[in-house]
Amino acid sequence: MAKCGKCDFKGSFDEYLNHKCSDGFKPTQPEHHGEIGKKISEAALKRGAERKEAEKK
Amino acid sequence: MAAATVEIDEANGAIKITGDATSTSANKLVYSTGGFTAAVDVGDEVYNVDDDTYAYITAKDSDTQLSLSADIFENGEEFEIQGEFTHNITNSNMGSTDAVNLDPVAYPVTPNENTFEKYQKIHVTAIGTSSKIDNLKIWRTGALGTGGTHTHLTNARTAAYARMPYVAPTDSDSSVATQAMPSSVPATANLGIDGSLSGSILSAGFDANKAFSDFLVHQIQTDADATAGSTSTMSYQYDETA
Numbered sequence: 494m495a496k497c498g499k500c501d502f503k504g505s506f507d508e509y510l511n512h513k514c515s516d517g518f519k520p521t522q523p524e525h526h527g528e529i530g531k532k533i534s535e536a537a538l539k540r541g542a543e544r545k546e547a548e549k550k
Numbered sequence: 551m552a553a554a555t556v557e558i559d560e561a562n563g564a565i566k567i568t569g570d571a572t573s574t575s576a577n578k579l580v581y582s583t584g585g586f587t588a589a590v591d592v593g594d595e596v597y598n599v600d601d602d603t604y605a606y607i608t609a610k611d612s613d614t615q616l617s618l619s620a621d622i623f624e625n626g627e628e629f630e631i632q633g634e635f636t637h638n639i640t641n642s643n644m645g646s647t648d649a650v651n652l653d654p655v656a657y658p659v660t661p662n663e664n665t666f667e668k669y670q671k672i673h674v675t676a677i678g679t680s681s682k683i684d685n686l687k688i689w690r691t692g693a694l695g696t697g698g699t700h701t702h703l704t705n706a707r708t709a710a711y712a713r714m715p716y717v718a719p720t721d722s723d724s725s726v727a728t729q730a731m732p733s734s735v736p737a738t739a740n741l742g743i744d745g746s747l748s749g750s751i752l753s754a755g756f757d758a759n760k761a762f763s764d765f766l767v768h769q770i771q772t773d774a775d776a777t778a779g780s781t782s783t784m785s786y787q788y789d790e791t792a
Contacts, residue, residue, distance in 0.1 A: 494634070495591050495593065495635060495637060496634070496635065496636045496637065497636070497637055497638055498559075498560070498636045498637060498638045498639040498640055498650055499640055505591060505592065506591050506592035506593045509637055514638075520555065520637065520638055520675045521555055521675045521676035521754070522555065522676070523552070523553050523555050523676075523678070525555065525638075526555065526556075526557070530555075533556075534553040534556075534790065535553075537553075537554075537556075537683075537787070537788050537789055537790035538553060538680070538790045538792055540685070540789040540790075541680075541682070541789045541790045541791035541792065542791075542792065544685070544789060544791070545791055
């Protein structure tokens with residue numbers, strides 16, 4: 494059984510991915526992780542782009 | 551552009567089910583004793599004890615058969631399926647119980663004892679329009695405590711890395727978390743994907759390109775002079791290629 498650490502949801506893995514959490518978003522939606530998640534994602538994309546650029550050179 | 555969606559998951563408790571495969575079938579685990587329906591879930595990691603190989607459950611075909619992301623089992627080979635998974639944990643508090651999102655005030659660590667190990671994974675729930683997640687780096691910052699020698703140990707490492715299977719977390723000295731947790735961002739990846747520090751996640755599905763990192767295992771060990779009250783912060787970092 495897949496459990497959500499943010500709300501009290503329990504179910505199958507697919508049900509977990511498709512449940513609406515306490516914040517109204519699904520675990521597959523970037524909004525689920527809020528502003529902190531957005532910043533983490535932006536930093537990850539920046540590092541990825543820098544590496545891609547470095548590999549081109 | 552839609553960024554990937556990433557969360558931290560944690561497994562707790564005993565191995566869900568273990569036994570010997572009772573048949574050979576491509577990309578399947580067949581176990582005539584049964585018990586899969588109630589015990590396991592899609593996304594669980596399956597370990598072949600005999601071959602030291604891994605796969606993920608992609609479907610529960612029946613109570614006695616699972617579909618796997620890799621063809622790793624032959625008749626008679628021993629399998630283990632990881633502990634109960636909690637997705638999207640809200641903290642990595644460590645203490646004197648094996649529980650997710652635990653309350654460290656309710657479960658403090660007695661000086662000269664250890665926290666229970668943590669078994670955690672980075673999980674890509676959606677890849678968005680990105681093409682790759684890789685370069686996983688794990689470290690901690692902040693004081694571990696005063697008055698004694700406190701050690702935060704992990705299986706994460708930048709060299710001689712080896713993927714570790716799930717075992718029930720213990721507060722005995724970890725046999726898996728044996729290297730000091732970095733106290734600053736490591737220069738290179740220190741947590742693998744599919745057993746490799748250069749591994750990558752290319753989709754959120756359970757095909758050949760996994761949706762999960764390997765298990766990160768970590769534990770804090772204290773001595774008799776340890777005092778309570780300090781906070782250390784865990785960092786989990788990945789690179790994302792659009």
